[in-house]
Amino acid sequence: MVNGGDVELAQAAVLGAALIDESLVGELTLKVEDRDFATPKCRMVYQALKKLFLAGQPTDPVTVVNQLSGGGEDGWRQYVMWAMDVASTAVNVWEHVRIMREQARLCRLQELGGRLQAAGSLEAAQGYIAKASSELVDRPGVKYVTMEEALQDFFTRHHERHEYYSWPLDKLNDRLFVEGGDMVVLGGYSSAGKTALALTFGWYLAGLGKRVGFFSLETGYKKLHDRLIATTMRMNLAKIKRSELDESDYQALSIASKRLIKPELELIEAAGMTVADIQAFSLSRRYDAIFIDYLQLIPSPQGRSRYDAVTDVSIRLHQMSQTTGIAVFPLSQLSRPDKDRDGRKAPNMASLRESGQIEQDADVIMLLYKEDPDRPDSRRVLKIAKNKEGEVGQIYLTFDGNTQTFRESVYDAPAPKPRSEPEYMQVKLGDPPPEGDPWPQQGAS
Numbered sequence: 170m171v172n173g174g175d176v177e178l179a180q181a182a183v184l185g186a187a188l189i190d191e192s193l194v195g196e197l198t199l200k201v202e203d204r205d206f207a208t209p210k211c212r213m214v215y216q217a218l219k220k221l222f223l224a225g226q227p228t229d230p231v232t233v234v235n236q237l238s239g240g241g242e243d244g245w246r247q248y249v250m251w252a253m254d255v256a257s258t259a260v261n262v263w264e265h266v267r268i269m270r271e272q273a274r275l276c277r278l279q280e281l282g283g284r285l286q287a288a289g290s291l292e293a294a295q296g297y298i299a300k301a302s303s304e305l306v307d308r309p310g311v312k313y314v315t316m317e318e319a320l321q322d323f324f325t326r327h328h329e330r331h332e333y334y335s336w337p338l339d340k341l342n343d344r345l346f347v348e349g350g351d352m353v354v355l356g357g358y359s360s361a362g363k364t365a366l367a368l369t370f371g372w373y374l375a376g377l378g379k380r381v382g383f384f385s386l387e388t389g390y391k392k393l394h395d396r397l398i399a400t401t402m403r404m405n406l407a408k409i410k411r412s413e414l415d416e417s418d419y420q421a422l423s424i425a426s427k428r429l430i431k432p433e434l435e436l437i438e439a440a441g442m443t444v445a446d447i448q449a450f451s452l453s454r455r456y457d458a459i460f461i462d463y464l465q466l467i468p469s470p471q472g473r474s475r476y477d478a479v480t481d482v483s484i485r486l487h488q489m490s491q492t493t494g495i496a497v498f499p500l501s502q503l504s505r506p507d508k509d510r511d512g513r514k515a516p517n518m519a520s521l522r523e524s525g526q527i528e529q530d531a532d533v534i535m536l537l538y539k540e541d542p543d544r545p546d547s548r549r550v551l552k553i554a555k556n557k558e559g560e561v562g563q564i565y566l567t568f569d570g571n572t573q574t575f576r577e578s579v580y581d582a583p584a585p586k587p588r589s590e591p592e593y594m595q596v597k598l599g600d601p602p603p604e605g606d607p608w609p610q611q612g613a614s
C-alpha cells in the first residue's frame with residue numbers, strides 16, 4: 170500500500186511550489202491533470218488555483234485561501250501554509266510532479282485491485298483488469314480520440330464557422346488557416362522588414378482581442394515602440410527618432426491615445442531567454458500568440474554546433490506551440506542566395522539559415538525579400554513557401570520605410586525585368602538586320 174502520509178507530501182510540495190512561484194501555475198495547468206492528485210483535499214486546492222489562473226486573477230496564498238473558504242475560515246489557511254512549508258522552494262517541482270503522479274496511479278491501481286477482489290462476475294473482473302492495464306500504459310499528456318469521439322468533435326467544431334487568425338493583408342486571409350498551436354515562420358534577409366511586418370501582424374492580432382507577446386532578442390522595447398507609433402499614426406520615423414514632434418503631432422497622439430493603449434500587445438526585452446523561459450513567461454502572461462525576433466538568437470543547451478543549436482530551438486518551439494496551444498511566430502534570418510543572372514534569385518526554404526529542421530517544424534513559412542535587392546524602396550515579395558493547410562504563392566507589397574507601413578501592391582505581378590540595353594542595340598555591328606525590323610526607317614514602305 171502507498172503510505173498515505175507520503176502521498177500527501179508530494180502533492181503538498183507541488184501545490185506549495187505553485188503558491189510560492191505564481192509563474193508556474195500556467196505550465197502546471199497544462200501538464201498536470203486533476204486526477205494526478207490522489208487526495209480530494211489536494212485536488213480542491215489545485216482546482217482553486219486553476220480557476221483563479223484561468224480567470225486572470227492572482228494565485229497567491231491569500232487569494233487561494235479566500236477562493237477555497239469563500240471568505241470564511243475553515244482550516245484552509247493552515248493547509249496552504251503547510252504546503253508552502255513542505256515545498257520551501259519551487260526548484261524541484263517537476264520531480265515532485267513525477268512522484269505525485271506515480272503515487273496517484275498506484276492508488277488508482279490499488280483501488281481497482283480491491284474492486285477486482287470483490288467482483289461478482291467474470292465480466293466485471295475483466296472490466297477491472299482492462300482498466301488496470303490501461304492505467305499501466307496510460308502516459309500523462311498523450312492525447313488520443315476514438316473515431317466516435319473524433320466525429321462528435323467534428324460536428325461541434327464545424328457547427329459554427331471556424332475562426333482562424335486574421336491578417337491585415339487580404340491575400341493572406343484567403344490563403345492561410347492559422348490557429349492556436351501553429352508555428353508560423355517569417356524569414357527574410359537582414360533589413361527586408363521582418364520586424365516591421367511582424368509588429369504590424371502583432372498589432373493587428375492584438376486589435377482583434379488576442380493577447381500577444383512580442384519577444385525581441387535583439388532590440389529594446391523603446392525602438393520597437395517608436396516603430397509602432399510610426400506605423401499606427403503614419404508618422405515619420407526619422408522625425409520620431411530625432412524627437413522633432415510638433416504640437417500637431419502631440420495633439421494627434423493625445424486624440425489617439427485610447428486606441429494606442431487598448432491592444433493587449435506586450436513588448437518583451439528577451440535577450441538571453443531560452444525557449445523554456447519564453448514558454449514560462451508566455452503562460453504566465455496568458456498569451457494567445459507570440460512573435461520571437463529572432464529564432465537564431467535563442468540560446469540552446471544543445472550548443473555543440475550552430476546546426477545542433479538551431480535544430481534544438483526549432484524542435485522546442487514546435488513542441489511549445491503544440492503543447493500550449495499558443496500560436497508561435499518565430500522570425501528567422503536567411504542565408505544569402507547565389508544570385509542568378511539577373512541578380513534576383515528568390516529565397517526558398519533551403520535559405521532558412523543553419524538548419525533544415527525549421528522547414529520540418531513550421532506549419533507555415535513566409536519569406537520576405539526585396540523584389541529588387543539594389544533598391545531600398547523596392548517592392549517587397551512575401552512568398553508563402555510552405556502552407557500545410559492551403560496554397561503556396563506570393564504576394565507583392567509596397568513598403569514605406571518612413572512610416573514602416575506595408576500595403577498590398579496594386580500591381581499583382583512581378584515587375585518587368587530590367588534590360589541592360591535595348592534589344593535593338595544587342596544586334597552586333599555587321600549582323601544582317603533582324604527580320605521584320607520593328608523600327609523601320611521613316612518613309613520606308
Ligand SMILES: Nc1ncnc2c1ncn2[C@@H]1O[C@H](COP(=O)(O)OP(=O)(O)OP(=O)(O)O)[C@@H](O)[C@H]1O
Nearest residue numbers: 357358359360361362363364365366406407570571
Ligand atoms: N526612417 C526611415 N526611413 C526609411 N526607411 C527606414 C527608416 N528606418 C528604417 N527604415 C528601413 O526599414 C526597414 C526595417 O527593417 P527591419 O528592421 O524590420 O528588418 P529586419 O528584416 O527585421 O532586419 P534585421 O534582421 O536586420 O533586424 C529597413 O529596410 C530600413 O532600412
